[in-house]
Each structure stands twice: as C-alpha cells, then as structure tokens.
Amino acid sequence: MILDKEQLRAKLDKVIWNIEEARIAVSEYHIVKLVTIAKYTEVENIATLYELGQRAFGENQVQQLKERMTALDEFPLEWHMIGTLQKNKINNLIDLRPSLMQSLDGMDLAEALNKKLEAKNSKMNCLLQINSAKEKSKSGVSSEEAFDIYQQVKENCPNIDLKGVMTIGAHTNDSKLIQKSFETTHSIYEKLEKEGATICSMGMSSDYTLAIKCGSNLIRVGSALFK
Numbered sequence: 001m002i003l004d005k006e007q008l009r010a011k012l013d014k015v016i017w018n019i020e021e022a023r024i025a026v027s028e029y030h031i032v033k034l035v036t037i038a039k040y041t042e043v044e045n046i047a048t049l050y051e052l053g054q055r056a057f058g059e060n061q062v063q064q065l066k067e068r069m070t071a072l073d074e075f076p077l078e079w080h081m082i083g084t085l086q087k088n089k090i091n092n093l094i095d096l097r098p099s100l101m102q103s104l105d106g107m108d109l110a111e112a113l114n115k116k117l118e119a120k121n122s123k124m125n126c127l128l129q130i131n132s133a134k135e136k137s138k139s140g141v142s143s144e145e146a147f148d149i150y151q152q153v154k155e156n157c158p159n160i161d162l163k164g165v166m167t168i169g170a171h172t173n174d175s176k177l178i179q180k181s182f183e184t185t186h187s188i189y190e191k192l193e194k195e196g197a198t199i200c201s202m203g204m205s206s207d208y209t210l211a212i213k214c215g216s217n218l219i220r221v222g223s224a225l226f227k
C-alpha cells in the first residue's frame with residue numbers, strides 16, 4: 001500500500017512522539033536511533049519518508065536490499081541488513097557496503113564473513129545477534145555465550161568492526177517475558193560497553209517503547225509506519 005505524505009507524516013510523528021516519551025523516562029541524555037524496516041513496504045514509501053527527514057532504513061534480504069539501494073541511489077540513505085545472512089550471499093552483501101549488518105549470528109558466520117572481507121580488502125560494521133528469548137525459530141548466539149563470542153570475533157576477525165548487540169524480543173504477549181529478554185541483552189551490552197560497544201539494538205513495532213525503557217538505543221520499526 002502506497003501511503004501519501006500526510007499519512008506517513010502522521011505515523012512517523014506518532015512513533016517519534018512515543019520514542020521521545022520512552023527515552024525521556026530513561027534520561028534526557030538517552031538518544032535513540034530509529035531505523036525504518038522497509039521489508040513489507042513499497043519503495044515509494046521509503047522515498048516519502050526520506051522527504052520527511054528519515055535517513056536510516058533496514059532490509060532482511062540481500063536481494064531486496066540491493067534492489068532498493070539501486071532504486072534509491074540518488075538519496076543519501078543509510079542501509080542496515082537485519083536478516084539472517086546465507087553464506088552464499090556474503091559477497092553480494094559486502095559489495096553493497098551496508099552501514100551496519102545487525103544480524104551476525106555466530107562464530108561460523110563471523111569467520112566466513114571475515115575471510116571474504118579480507119579477500120576484498122574491505123571492512124563491515126556488525127552487531128552480534130543474541131537469541132535472548134532462547135527461541136528455536138530465531139538465530140543468534142545464546143545469552144550465556146554472547147560475551148565470549150563477542151571477544152572471539154574481536155580477536156579473530158579483524159575485518160569485522162563489532163559495534164554492539166542486537167536482539168529480537170520474546171515472541172509472546174506476556175510483556176514480562178519480553179522485558180526479560182531485553183534486560184538480559186542490555187546487561188550483556190553494559191559489559192561490552194567497556195570493550196567499546198556503542199549500539200544496543202532492541203525493539204520493533206510492538207515493543208519498542210519497552211525496549212527503550214530497558215536501555216535500547218536503536219529500534220527497528222516497520223509495520224507501525226506502514227499499516
């Protein structure tokens with residue numbers, strides 16, 4: 001569904017208002033970045049959001065990321081990869097030079113990605129994805145292993161610039177459980193801040209205000225803007 005500028009402005013204003021309210025509850029110095037997840041929506045809506053001032057966009061598939069980056073090449077947008085990365089798509093992703101790859105989900109992928117980055121004499125900013133709700137359907141490292149794996153990636157993968165962590169909140173209506181998955185991830189992030197981590201990516205359309213109250217400083221919002 002292609003939305004007109006006023007419809008999108010109203011939705012964006014609502015999200016920004018909610019972000020403001022949640023972040024001020026944490027601290028007036030707590031800054032939160034909004035990354036618009038465009039995977040469900042038409043490229044026209046991305047262009048309209050750009051006109052409204054939004055700059056950071058995310059996709060969960062390399063092919064779609066490529067199509068959109070190409071279609072919107074004239075705009076100075078920042079692109080994030082947020083979906084599971086198949087090994088046979090690594091080279092394609094490197095060539096797209098995303099601002100941030102948020103879904104580095106294990107040592108295996110880190111080593112494969114590092115090797116290909118080395119071969120292309122390139123670097124990539126990444127977040128380590130944590131499966132904080134321990135859900136089989138989700139990728140990511142376990143919260144118990146996250147700290148050690150983060151160190152291992154830093155030591156063994158010099159072409160990967162780790163910037164922090166990403167998680168998807170527990171898939172449930174029980175806000176206590178969602179909160180727990182955010183708190184678990186944020187406590188790992190706090191330890192990693194001493195290692196230079198600056199990004200704690202948590203929160204989607206249904207749970208971003210809760211995520212911000214748990215310390216998130218980057219939220220990934222899709223359907224709240226387009227439905």
Ligand SMILES: *Cc1c(COP(=O)(O)O)cnc(C)c1O
Nearest residue numbers: 037060082204205220221222223
């Ligand atoms: C799709 C997706 C989002 C956005 O989801 P909404 O509920 O539409 O806001 C955020 N993060 C990831 C990893 C996603 O795949």
